[in-house]
Amino acid sequence: MTSKRKLHIKSYGCQMNVYDAQRMVDSLAGEGFVESASAEDADLVILNTCHIREKASEKVYSELGRLRAAKTEAAQNGREMQIAVAGCVAQAEGDEIIRRAPVVDIVVGPQSYHHLPQLIARAKTQGRAIETEFPVQDKFGVLPQPAASAIRARGISAFVTVQEGCDKFCTFCVVPYTRGAEVSRPVEKIVEDVKRLTDNGVREITLIGQNVNAYHGEGKDGASWPLGKLLHRLAEIPGVARMRYSTSHPRDVEDSLIAAHRELPQLMPFVHLPVQSGSDRILAAMNRKHTARDYCEIIERFRASRQDIAFSSDFIVGFPGETEEDFSATLALVTQIGYAAAYSFKYSPRPGTPAADMQETVSTAGMDERLARLQDLINSQQSAFNKAAIGTTMDVLFEAEGRVPGQMVGRSAYLQPVHVMASPDIVGRVLPVTIEKLERYSLFGALASPVSTVQPTPFQMTIGA
Structure with missing residues (x-):
């Protein structure tokens, strides 16, 4: 032994x-x-x-x-x-x-x-x-499988890699150089993984990849499947209560993914779609190959598919050459979209990337000031989004016991922590909760029994476009 x-x-x-x-x-x-x-x-x-x-x-x-x-x-x-x-x-x-x-x-x-x-x-x-060499063969086919005990120890939510690498070559990003070209796993290997997870108590699956919506894995029919079709297949697996995916690129949003949000109740109405900047000039310098208008049109396509859908994003402040006018365009975009959450960072050069050689740098003080303004706006939107939940009833997937005796903690469709007083036997179940109050970023409420529908409309009314 x-x-x-x-x-x-x-x-x-x-x-x-x-x-x-x-x-x-x-x-x-x-x-x-x-x-x-x-x-x-x-x-x-x-x-x-x-x-x-x-x-x-x-x-x-x-x-x-x-x-x-x-x-x-x-x-x-x-x-x-x-x-x-x-x-x-x-x-x-x-x-x-x-x-x-x-x-x-x-x-x-x-x-x-x-x-x-x-x-x-x-x-x-x-x-x-x-x-550190990139392998020639498909590395996804040779990975060891976790034991059942290891799966159960990780809880009721699990990540499943479906795609790795990136072909976009944004000028600020090292991923294409460190993770290699885009590679997608075959559909049936993903199905096997998800079945193994659900057989051992996992209820929520998050599909991940550097550019997850660039997924183009081979299906049983020999054809290349987009992410939307893969999601439809995974939704057929018993035990899959919730599905998510991250991280997406605006250039890879296609019709089957939009349709999946409309047609699959298991697919959560919360999309992380990084835009990085609201300025077309800066987006071009970043080699994003989409405009602010393109991005807004994609958001509207999602919203047309589900009225309760919400968004998070990524932003880079102080990219080389960013002017006050460029930054104002970012603030305008954030105001127009209305985010449930977002991540924002000061630009910092990565050795070996094209942006690292750009000369029009923004001062540290300038980046600090802009980042503070952007984060104030994002925080106000997130606060409004969370406050709009008070008085509504939402479905919550319960994950664990809370810190307070008798308290259970789960997450909403929008990844908000939700606390209720209840028995531990609700872990792994999706139950309706009536939200009563908000403390910082956490929601508190009571189990609703019975409740026929979730009421998401106030979110869209509060911060929608």
Whole structure:
């Protein structure tokens, strides 16, 4: 019997990294690794990195500095600790990590997680191991499957990767260089994954990909299926109560996806559709290949399909060359759309991207001031959206017990936390809740019994276009 070894994974960044961390746990389970919440007592520590956010590399090296002391202490106590750097920073800067950080034993890119057991063994015999090349074959077909106990431990919601990589080459983004070209999984492999998850208690599936709505996987009929058709197939699986997808690109919104929102009650009416800027000039400089008007027309197509649909988005403030007029166009777009939530960031250059060489930089003070104005507007819209829920009844998927004894917590269709006083046996069920009050970003209410319909209309009336 393989002796148990402790594994600690620290993930940064996007939902893909959360999913990738689960893949790494699954790939190492057969090697006798069990997860640990502490890096200090782990036999293997993996930093699962993200290259999207500001100062990504610096954060990795800072964390490696702290781990150096833990590795030294382990060696003094006669215990070997291995340290691995995984993810997009590993893909982009693998050789540099090896050069700058002698404490690192393994560097592995996001395309090669299924080779972790071999890399661990290679590092033991050769001192260090690095694998950051893009594979030629479809890596999706060789991933280990999680045990039933692992699925149940992760709860009633699960991520399922359906697509990876990006062909858009936005000038600010490193994803095409670190994750590679767009690859989509075959439909039946996704169906198998979802059936396995629902058989073990998962009720909500979130399909993820760098450009998830660019999905073009092969169906049983041999044809290329778009995301909308895939969603229809997954909705047929017993036990799938809710479906979501993230992250989308405006250029890949097609008619079958719009139709899926109209036709599938399991598909939640909440779409994350990043726009990045409201200025056509800046959008062109970003190589987004859509205009603000294009984006607004897409939003209207979604809204025509479901009156209760809501949106979140991403915004970059201070992109090279952004003027006050450009920024005002972003504020105007946000005002026109009306978001339930949004993420906004100051621009920071990523080495190797075209935008990193652009000279018309915006001052730090200018970016700070613009970001504060944008976030004030977004926060006011989110607050209005949440307040509009008071007095309505909405369906909630309950996930766990709350911090207060006797309290249960779930999420609305719009991912709002919802708290009620109820029995723990409601976990995994979708139940109507009448919302009574709002505290910060959380809703509080009472189970409604019986309630025939959800009442979403006030949301659209409050912040709609």
